[in-house]
Amino acid sequence: MKTTTKKFPMMTLAVAVAASIALTGVSGYFVLQPGNSEEILQNSAQGKGTADDDTSRGDAQKTVEYTLVGENTTLEIAPGVRVEAWTYNGTIPGPVLRATEGDRVVLHFINKTPMSHTIHLHGDHDEKDDGVFQVVKPGETYTYDFIAGPPGALMYHCHVMPVTQHIRMGLYGALIVDPKEGLSPAREYVLVAGEYDTKDQVTNNPEYVFFNGYADQYWDHPLEVKTNETVRVYYVNMGASPAYGFHIHGTIFDAYASGIWENTPMKVQTWEVAAGNGAIFEAKWPWEGRYLFHLHGLPEEKGTMAYFNVTNAPTSAVDGVDIAKTKSINMIGWQEDLARKLQKQDASGTPSVDASLSESPHGGHQMMDGVNGNNGKEANKKVEAGSAVPVQTNTVVMPKGAAADDSKSFEPSSITVNAGTTVTWRNDDNTFHIVASKAEGVFASDLISQKKTFEHTFAEQGTYDYYCSLHPWMTGTVNVK
Template sequence: MSLQVFLRLAVSLAIVLGSFSSIAAAAPSKRIVTPDAVPVQTAVNQAVPFDPVAPAQPEKGKVVNFTLEAIRAKLEVSPGVVKEVWTFNGQVPAPTLRVNQGDTVHFTLVNRDPDMVHGLDFHAGQMDMGTYHKPIKPGESVSFDWKAEYPGVFYYHCSADPVIMHIANGMFGAVIVDPPGYKPEGKEYVLIQSEWYEHSTNLQALLEESPQAIAFNGVAAQYVDKPLTADPGEKVRFYFVNAGINHFSAFHVIGTIFDQVMLDGNPKNTLYGVQTVAVPPGGAVVSDLYADTGTYAILTHSMKDAMKGGLGILKVGKPTGTASAQTGSQPLTNSSASASTSTNESADSGKAVEGNVVHIANFTFSPDTITVTAGTKVIWINDEGSAHSIVGDTFDSRNEKKDGFIKGESFSYTFAQPGTYKYHCSFHPFMTGTVIVK
C-alpha cells in the first residue's frame, strides 16, 4: 500500500470517527441531568387512585410536556394485602400520556425516592437506550425530547436495573398516540394488567414465584365492585396494556365479540370479529365493542389469572337482573331476603346492613357486610352460574358441598357467638365479606 493511499484511508477513517464522536457527543446534550434538583421524599403516603377513563385528546401539533416523579406509596393491591409500592406520581399505574401522531413530547423525570435510582423506557419512542434510558440518582432530574411517530397504545416503565423488580413494584404506565383524523367517541378506558408478588423485592423470587394477585390498573378485581359503565349500543374502546412481568394476557369480554382489534393500537394492524386477543408482557392492543343492556365480565381468559383478580365488570345500561339473568340460569330465592340485601347498591354503600341473606352475583357478596344477632342463621345464595365458596375461620362451605363449591344453590351457617367474622371465596380470593354478630 502506497503512503498516499494509506494517508487517504487514515483521513477518511478520521472523518468517519469524528462524525461518530460528534454524533455521540451531540445526542446526550438533548438529555439534561440536573443533580440535587429536588428534595427526596421520605414519607410513604396512600397511593392516588388511577382513573381508568382515557384522558382527553390534546390539541394537535403541540409540544406536550409530561413530568413524572418517582416516589414511594402504599396501596391495597387486593383485599387485606397492603404493599409499599414504587410509583410514578404516587399512583399505580402511572398517569396515562395522550398525544397525537407527530407530536413532540418534552419529558421530565424527577427522582424523589430517597434510596434508589430510577429511569424511563418509552415503548412509544425511538431513542438510544444507552443514552436516554440511563437511571438518575435520588434528588436528580432529567429532561429530554422524543417524537411520537407511530400511532397506537404503548407501554412505558422504569428502566433502572433490575427492570423486572421496578416493574413488579408498580412503575409502569401507558401512552396513547392518536392517528391523524381519529376522533374519540363513546367510552374510552385504559386497562393495564399487572402482577403482584409476595416477595417483590427479591429478585430470585420474581424469577421463581407465581403471582399472589393479578390486577387491572393496580388493584385486583377492583372493577367488580365498581364496574366500568356504558350506554346500550355505545362504542366502548379499551386501551389494553400488559405490564407483565411474566404472564401473557388473554383479553376477553364475556358476552360480546370485539368489533375490531388493533394490535398495538395501530390501525394498519386491524382484525375484525375477535373473541379473545393474546397480549404479551410489554405489548398492547386497542379493542372496540358494542353491547346491549346487561352485565359483561372483563377478564384474562387465562383462568387462573382471572381467579387471582384479573377480571372486572362492564355494566351496560341498567340491567334488570343479576348476572344469572343474563346467562339464562335461574337464581334461588328465599322469603327472608329483603330488597336491601339483594341489590348491589347496598354492597356499594360499604355499611353493615341488617338482614340474614347474602346474594352472590357479579363476583361480589351483596351486601358485603351484614349485622345479625347471636343465634341467627345466615344464608348465602349463589345467583349466578359461576362456582363459589364461603370460607371463614369457623365455617367452610367446601366441607359440606359436593365438589367443594356452591353453584346455583345456597349455603347457611348459624352464628352462635358475638364477634366479627370475615370470609372469602377460595376460588376468587378478591371476593370478601363480613358478618358482624351482636
C-alpha cells in the same frame, strides 16, 4: 375505529434534551447531574399542552409537557393488603400520558427515591429518550424530549435491572398516541395489567394479577357503557407472565394487534397479549346487562375479574356527556381517581405483608449507606461476618442474586491493594451491574453483563468508596497503600 384507512407515515424524529439537565459522559455511560426539581415540579403532573413555535421540529403540532416523580410509598392492592410500592406520582400504574401523533412530548422525570430508575418509552424515538443507559440516580432529574408516534396504545416503565422487579413494584404506565386524523366516537377506558407478589417479586407465579393496580376493582366498580355505544379499551400488559387471553363476554369484538392503529382490526372472541405488548379493543352490545371481561386462565382467579355494566341511555342523554354518539367520552380520569381512592397512598404506612423482611431472597431494597429505608424504617441490611475487614486481593465478585437481595453486596466488600494495582470486578450475577466511585469522576464502568469484568488501576494511595449505581445497597471499599 379510525375515521380513515390511511397508512400512517413514519415520523421524522427530532430530539432535544432540556438545557437544565447536564449530561456528563463517563466511559460511554451518562451520569446525570441534579437539575432544578422545584422548577420542574411546577409543570402539571397530568400534562400541559402549548403551541409550539419552534419550526425546526418539523411536523410537531404542539408541545405536551408532563412531569413524573419517582416516589417510594405504600399502597393497597387489594382490600386490607398494603404493600411497599415504587411509583411514578404515587400510584400504580403511573398517570396515563396522552398526545397526538406528531406532538412534541417533553417528559420530566424527578427521582425522589433511594434507588436509580429510568423511564423507558415504547414507540419511535432515539437512544437518548429510550430510558435505558441514561440511569437517573437518587435526587437527580432527566428530561425526555421526543415526537409522539406511532399512534396507538403504548407504555412506559422503568428499565433498571432486574426489570421485572422494578415493574412489579409499580414503575409503569400507559402512553396513548392518538392519530392526527382523529377517531370515531367511543367511550374510552384504559386497562394496564400488572402483577405483585408479597414474597418474591421475580417469581413466575405472582400472587396478584390485576388491572390498574388493584385486584378486582372493576367488579365492585364496573365500567359503565350504554347500549349500541362503542366502548374503546386501550390495553397494555405490564405483567411478566405468559401471554394470557383478554376475553370480553357477550360479543365478538375488534382487536388492533399490538395496540397500533395502523394495523387492520380482527374480529376476535379472545385476544392474547404478551408481556410488554398492547392492544386496542372495540366492542358494543345492543342489550342491557352485565358483561364480564377478564384474563382467561389463572389470572382471572388472581384479580382480573371485572365487567361492563351496559344500560340504556335516557331519552334526555347528552351526546358526549351521557352517551358517545358523535362525541367521545373519556373515562380515564374517573379510572385514575378510583385507583387513588382504593390504593390509599401513604408514604409512612405499614405494609400488611412486608416483603423486605420475608424469608424470600428477593426482598425490598433499602437505601444505601445505612440510612433509613423506603418508608423511614431502619435499614434491615445484613452484613456478612468479617466483611468490614479489608482482604488482600485484587479481585471482587458481584455474587449471584445480588441484584434482587439487599443482604448481598460485593465479595469481598473491602479490599487492600498496593498503589499501581489493577483491581478486577467480575459479574457472577444473572443481570447487569455498574461499578462507580462515590466520589464523582474517579472511576465508573459501563453496564457489566453476566461473566464480564471491569478493571481500574489505582495509581495513588487513599481510600476509595464505590457502589453499584443500579443497586445502591451494594457498596465496597478499595484501600490503596
